Amino acid sequence: MKEEDSILRKIGTKNAFRVPDGYFEHLTSEVMNRLPEKETAIVKSQEPTTWERMRPWLYMAAMFIGAALIIRVASSDRLPSADRTAADDAETEMEYIHTAMDNSMLDDYSLYVFLADSEVE
Template sequence: MKIEDNNLKNKLKENPFSTPEGYLEGLTDRIMKQIPEETHVPEAQQVSLLDRLRPFLYMAAMFAGLGLFFKTIARFDSSHTDGRDTTSLLVRSSIPADSKMIAIEASYDEDEEFLHYLENQYTDALIQESLDGEDQIK
């Protein structure tokens, strides 16, 4: 058993990985041979003015098409009435000026009532707080 333990300990001290003899010699030369030679890269073609403006022209054509589409729809809707007079369908209503003032005064009264309520609540809270403070002092 001791012999086997010693053999294992000796094996652990040795490097289990090894490289073949002469493997690292000339490694860079072999790698450089595998890389293809640089070929002449053609210069970038010059972009013409039309190629630069083409997206904007497409967008302008799209908006022009949408404008014509909606104009056609609007014309179709106006011709769809068949010349009938639709002004008789309008209803005229008039609200007396007094009713507007009544509504404004009512909202003002509601605001005043709410402010009085808040003032009373705040006053009660302050009084209670001051009474509690006097009780703690005594």
């Protein structure tokens, strides 16, 4: 505390920074006067060519064709539902049920309680 008081006595509490009178009133006009003149660009308007008009439509068509091909390739490894038999569906469903039961870690009594509660509702 004593050090701060001694420093304040030596330096004082006045603001040491000063701005010339009228500096901020004329600042904007002086900055604008120092800027170089902007050159106006001459734009020639031309009629768009046929390719420039058709390009967005062709790009969009190519995008949809590509998406359709990707979907077709990604789903080609699956057999159509008409080729699968009902027995295959039943076997697959039973495999899922057995896998789910093995992973559920339920004992016989817990399974019985679950099935008994679900039949009531």
